[in-house]
Every structure is written in C-alpha cells, then in structure tokens.
Amino acid sequence: MTAPAKRPGRRPGTADTRGEILAAARSEFASRGYEKATMRGIARAAGVDAALVHHYFGSKEQVFLAALDFPINPATVVEIVSGDPSDVGVRLARYVVGLWEVPEARERLLAVVRTVASNEEMAALVRGFARPRLVVPLAERVGGADAEVRVEMALAQIIGLAMARYVIRMEPVASVGSEELIGLLGPALQRLLGAQE
Amino acid sequence: MTAPAKRPGRRPGTADTRGEILAAARSEFASRGYEKATMRGIARAAGVDAALVHHYFGSKEQVFLAALDFPINPATVVEIVSGDPSDVGVRLARYVVGLWEVPEARERLLAVVRTVASNEEMAALVRGFARPRLVVPLAERVGGADAEVRVEMALAQIIGLAMARYVIRMEPVASVGSEELIGLLGPALQRLLGAQE
Structure with a gap:
C-alpha cells in the first residue's frame, strides 16, 4: 500500500487507483446491494472523482463485474x-x-x-x-x-x-x-x- | 464427551456409540473414499465390533448417508x-x-x-x-x-x-x-x- 494513512480528499488516478475503486465497489455493493449502489457512492468511498470511476469502468455494471472478477458479460x-x-x-x-x-x-x-x-x-x-x-x-x-x-x-x-x-x-x-x-x-x-x- | 481418554478396545453399545460410529465413518470415508472404506474399518476406528455397525445402520450406504446427514435415499x-x-x-x-x-x-x-x-x-x-x-x-x-x-x-x-x-x-x-x-x-x-x- 502506497496510499497515505489519511486520504487527502479527491485524488487523481495513481497506479493502484483501479484496485482501490474495486475495493470500495465491493464494500458499497455488499452494504447497499447492486440496485442501490451508485457510481458516485463508490467514488466517494474510494476517495476519487466519479468521473475517474467512469473513466476506468464505463458503467456500474462493469464496476460490478470487475469487482467480482466475473468473466461473463x-x-x-x-x-x-x-x-x-x-x-x-x-x-x-x-x-x-x-x-x-x-x-x-x-x-x-x-x-x-x-x-x-x-x-x-x-x-x-x-x-x-x-x-x-x-x-x-x-x-x-x-x-x-x-x-x-x-x-x-x-x-x-x-x-x-x-x-x-x-x-x-x-x-x-x-x-x-x-x-x-x-x-x-x-x-x-x-x-x-x-x-x- | 464421556469416552475415556484411552479406549479399552471393543465395547458394547453405549448412549453415544451411534455418534462415535458416525464420527469414525466420516473420518474413514474422508481418508479412503466411499468405495474403499469398509464397515470393518469404520468399526475398528470407532473401537466397536463390526456387528454393532451393522446393527445400527445395516449397510455401508446407510452409514454414509447418516454420516453426511443426507436426506435423500x-x-x-x-x-x-x-x-x-x-x-x-x-x-x-x-x-x-x-x-x-x-x-x-x-x-x-x-x-x-x-x-x-x-x-x-x-x-x-x-x-x-x-x-x-x-x-x-x-x-x-x-x-x-x-x-x-x-x-x-x-x-x-x-x-x-x-x-x-x-x-x-x-x-x-x-x-x-x-x-x-x-x-x-x-x-x-x-x-x-x-x-x-
């Protein structure tokens, strides 16, 4: 982990940003369920801008599939x-x-x-x-x-x-x-x- | 557990004999697989006579189903x-x-x-x-x-x-x-x- 102990709010993408978004997504999907989880909520939990989540994954469905590491589209x-x-x-x-x-x-x-x-x-x-x-x-x-x-x-x-x-x-x-x-x-x-x- | 620390060889049935046979059976089926496990081996592992295993369960299949607590015959x-x-x-x-x-x-x-x-x-x-x-x-x-x-x-x-x-x-x-x-x-x-x- 290279992230600082206290996150400095929204950050630009770093090498492990994708992994951090996925970890935040797993947590959001688990606590809210697929339907209620939002891209914005996942971004907030990951400490990044929602646009960055869109940039990496395109859609909530794609974040979900990547978070589960699920190979079927x-x-x-x-x-x-x-x-x-x-x-x-x-x-x-x-x-x-x-x-x-x-x-x-x-x-x-x-x-x-x-x-x-x-x-x-x-x-x-x-x-x-x-x-x-x-x-x-x-x-x-x-x-x-x-x-x-x-x-x-x-x-x-x-x-x-x-x-x-x-x-x-x-x-x-x-x-x-x-x-x-x-x-x-x-x-x-x-x-x-x-x-x- | 009421069983003594060291088993005194073959014993007659006691209140928890059935449970001990099932525990021995799970261990035998797991280590040998269904085909190679025997009533005799299960009895030996449970420290009882093979006739007692037959008395309780009738057949290897019935021991297996009981050991797995499997409701389909x-x-x-x-x-x-x-x-x-x-x-x-x-x-x-x-x-x-x-x-x-x-x-x-x-x-x-x-x-x-x-x-x-x-x-x-x-x-x-x-x-x-x-x-x-x-x-x-x-x-x-x-x-x-x-x-x-x-x-x-x-x-x-x-x-x-x-x-x-x-x-x-x-x-x-x-x-x-x-x-x-x-x-x-x-x-x-x-x-x-x-x-x-």
Missing part, C-alpha cells in the same frame, strides 16, 4: 439469446462451454459459484444483480408464460453442470468432450429458452 | 426412475420438490451442497458415492446413448435449481409455487431421462 448473453430462437439453446451452450474451456475464466466462474454457495452477502449481491441485468432482459427475449422461471432454470442447469463437471468432477460429465456436452446441453437449454408450444 | 430415487418411462420426469420432480418443501430435509440438502462447493474432500466423498450408487443404476434404467451424462445433467438441473431457489433465492424461482415448479422441472427432467428418440 451479461450483455453478451442477452445478445446471444436475442438471435434466432430456433437454435438459441445450442448457441448459448456453445458460448458457456467455450468459456469453461478457458482455465482462467473457469476458475473465476467457479470462485463466484463457491462464494455464492457459502456466503449470504455474496448471494445477495448476485441476486440483486442477476435479476435486472440477466433474468429480466433474457425473459423479454424468450417470451411466453413463465419466461423468467424458465430463464432461471436454464441458468440453474448451466451452473449445476459447471459444479458437476468442475467442482465435484463427477465422471463421465467431468471428462466428456466439449462438442458432446454442447450436443446435450444445447437441446436442454433450447427446451427452456426456445419458442414455447 | 438413492434407492428411492432409483425406484422412482425405474417406473413408467413416459412420466419419469414429473415423478422425479414431484419427489425432489416435495423434499425441498420439508424445511429440515431442505436444510440438510443445502448443507451438503454448500460443503461440496467449498470443500474438496467433501466433493471427493460425494463423487465417490454418487457414481456407483446413483448415476450408474439410474443410467441403466434410463438407457440410450450418453445415459450417464444425461443422468448427471438431470442431477445438475436439480442441484442448480435448489441453489437458485434456496441459496441465491433468485426471484421468481424462489417463490414460485411447488406445483408450478414441478410443471416446469418435470418436462426438463423428462427430456433428459425419458425414452430417447
């Missing part, structure tokens, strides 16, 4: 689900399994899953974020009755499969090839997210 | 899946959601999920148990290509949904009625476990 998922409904399941399965194949992304995902499972504060954070930024926009694209529950079941299928494959490392799902996994996960997601009969 | 799940394949999904969904409705069973299930997510030793235990006692027998009933992977995806859907509903408490899945949930989970499980085209 909800906007990408929404974009994937917004395409042709006839093969939305396979497209999403391909994206998700592809992400798991990258060890660094996988480790960061699993860290979030592990923390959420054991830490109520983290569960509250993810809950407060995932609904407005992921579940509601996805459900709007998916449409039909129970769209939000079906979206959450699809997310549950994905998270549960990641746990089975990478946390519990249950065979054979732990070592099945990614194309085979996409071939099984795709139709399961399609049933939940595709056009409903 | 795999034999019941296998029985459910062994019935008419045309509505296996709804039957399993009804059983699982019914179990979640019982607060005590739910808490014990979630304790296992939380521990597995954060503890590699526990993950290894569940891995070593679930494959021979749950995945393989279920896959035999389900049949078809990729039966084991499909069974594991069904289990992943169930565990993921329990996390979304009870750990993250994501709305609307956290408060949707159990009949509605069965109506959505049933077809998802049916697709994975029912007769394959």
